[in-house]
Amino acid sequence: MELKNQEDQYLSSVKNALRILKSFTMDEPEKKVSDISTSLGLNKSTVSRTMATLASEGFVHKDPETKKYSLGLSLLSLSSIVNSNTDVYRESYPVLNRLVENLGETAHISVIDKLEVIYLQKVECNHPVRFLTHVGRRNPPHCTSSGKVLLAYADEELVNAVLEQGLEKYTKNTITDPIKLLANLKEIKKNGYSTSFEELNEGVNSIAAPVYDYRGKVIAALSVVGPKQRIQSHKVQGFAKKIIAAAKEVSDRMGYRG
Amino acid sequence: MELKNQEDQYLSSVKNALRILKSFTMDEPEKKVSDISTSLGLNKSTVSRTMATLASEGFVHKDPETKKYSLGLSLLSLSSIVNSNTDVYRESYPVLNRLVENLGETAHISVIDKLEVIYLQKVECNHPVRFLTHVGRRNPPHCTSSGKVLLAYADEELVNAVLEQGLEKYTKNTITDPIKLLANLKEIKKNGYSTSFEELNEGVNSIAAPVYDYRGKVIAALSVVGPKQRIQSHKVQGFAKKIIAAAKEVSDRMGYRG
DNA sequence: ATACTTGTTGCATATAGAGCAACACGAGCG
DNA sequence: CGCTCGTGTTGCTCTATATGCAACAAGTAT
Structure with a gap:
């Protein structure tokens, strides 16, 4: 008998x-059923029946006036549990x-999930903020x-998968050449x-350093982000030193010995 | 024909x-299938098949070693969208x-959802924190x-529903007598x-004040929380004045005119 | 006023999903 | 080390569910 289609086993x-x-x-x-x-x-x-079911458990909310649905507070509750279990x-x-x-x-803590970077933790500075990132936000890993720090320490197959999905250009500085990215990672x-x-x-x-777990595996990145007026090229060495030290401290608390 | 059972219309x-x-x-x-x-x-x-389906979309994650499931990062991503749409x-x-x-x-912003308080927004002070609250956390509204501030301005039927679900005692100061709670709300x-x-x-x-929307309806509470050594009875008046002013400012930005 | 779009719901039908049983695997115990 | 028990997976069967169609209601646009 032929191999089962992976999708066939899901509900x-x-x-x-x-x-x-x-x-x-x-x-x-906000979205309409149609x-x-x-x-x-x-x-x-x-869609209408599925939405009604999702709404009944608070996963979506229907605006009675516009008939549009938006995501509901049950997701907020569950998300607060997601992280509580993360060392x-x-x-x-x-x-x-x-x-x-x-x-x-x-500053942030982030991991790679499904070929994207996702921010698990964020501590904001006192400067006026522009909501560039927030917990739960996903971003492309190559830029x-x-x-990039997570890719630098990742398995070759993860890196290859990222290269295969393409290196989208976001600004004139985005690295879109695979060879240049690999060199940068090295x-x-x-x-x-x-x-x-x-x-x-x-x-x-932004500047980031790797966070290790007790087995010496890189499991997260610790990063600092800001406007280029405050994070200038000539300041990078000093910032990097402190970021590496902070990442090391988090690693130590994770049971890392290196 | 008899009235349809509400549950019958959900998937x-x-x-x-x-x-x-x-x-x-x-x-x-973390939980096991059994x-x-x-x-x-x-x-x-x-349960096994449902979990496999949830895992395929990142809503849960299965620990390959312990076989236990935990909530997945897709929930974190979605939760970051929940709030972005909230004025x-x-x-x-x-x-x-x-x-x-x-x-x-x-300080926090919170709302009532399904007879519970849920924290939408949190800005932390610089004191060492004890994770008493966090965004997405739910708490009982009567204590x-x-x-309490949301109940004070709520419809009578919401207040009655809260009373009907019972006033659980958490500390020796918890108000568990409905008559005393109603007097407190007044x-x-x-x-x-x-x-x-x-x-x-x-x-x-903690101390809280109501946040109004443009129609003059109380839609959220703004609160400040801390240890009793720092939020003492004799300081309440001064704190309350500033909290009310802050809540008023948020209300103004919501289009409130009062 | 009419036409169109959207969302809901009754109904019919096909199949998806639930549950059973068997199996594989690992843990615990003697 | 072998046996027992618990857990999780999966093949299979059967029925109840979920999907889609069509009709309808309501709102919007012309």
Whole structure:
């Protein structure tokens, strides 16, 4: 008998519901039944009934006036549980706090999930903020300091998968040549930290260092982000030293011995 | 024909999946298939297949070593979208920042959802923190300053529903007598702010004020929380004045004219 | 006023999903 | 070390569910 199709073993109506949830984005946080039906290729009665079920458990909320759906507070509740169980989340918090006070810039902890960088933890500086990042946000790995440091220490197959999905150009500084990216990753591993100079957003620079677990595996990145006026090229060495030290401290608290 | 059972119109396999997700708690962030099967009354093969489907979309994660499931990062991503669409979340942020700098204590924005208080926004002070609250956390409304201020301005039917679900005692200061709570709510409405003196957690005090939307409806609470050594009874008037002013400012930014 | 779009819901039908049983694997115990 | 028990997976069967169609209601646009 032929090998079973992987998709055949999943519950299709549950899949529908999850795909509907994931269709909401920052750019489109409110959606109509008909829009979802069109974009996901599902019958409008299917979408309507699935939405009613999601709403009954608080996963979406229907605006009674506009009839549009948005994501519901049950997701917020569950997300607060996601992190509570993550060692790096808890152990990094005091370290990020001190780093932010020390450097005066916003700091994050992030990991790679499904070929993207996702921010688990954020401690903000006192400067007026522009919501460039936030916990839960996903970003491409090839043009963020977090992403590049995680790729530098990652398995070759993860790196290859990222290269295969393409290196999208976000600014004039984005590295889109695979050969140049691989060279950059090698340099990052040598330096022990990575940088991104306006590679994802104009005017925004960041520096990141690897966080190790007790087995010596790189499991997260600790990064600092700010405007290029405050994170200038000539300051990078001093910032990097402190960021590496902070990442080392988080690693130590994770049971790393190196 | 008899009136249709409300539950009959929901998709049962989607309901199962959502109930499984909601079964995870802070106290039990990791669960086994058999535990979920027992606690939710579902067949273990049903739970197993539902979990596999949830995992395929990143809503849960299976630890390959322990075989235990925990909530996945897709929930974190989606939760970051939940708030981006909330006016009070965006408008309150700079106000909370200034208040925290001014008072030196942690501040929140919260709302009532399904008879519970849920924290939408949190700005932390520089004191060592104990993770008493976090965004997404739910708390009972009858013994938190946020909850009490929201109840004070709420419809009678919401207040009655809260009374009907019972007033659980958390500390020796928790108000468990409905008559006393209603009297307290009346006083809160008169004063324009509420307090909680160790009513939910020992040693923790908080003060909250109502946030209005453009129609003059109370849609959120702005609160400040800290240890009783720093938020003492004799300081409440001074703190309350600043908290009311901050809540007023958020209300103004929401289009409130009052 | 009419036409169109959207969302809901009754109904029919096909199949998906639930549950059973068997199996594989690992843990615990004697 | 062998046996027992618990856990999780998966093949299979059967029925109840979920999907889609069509009709309808309501709102919007012309």
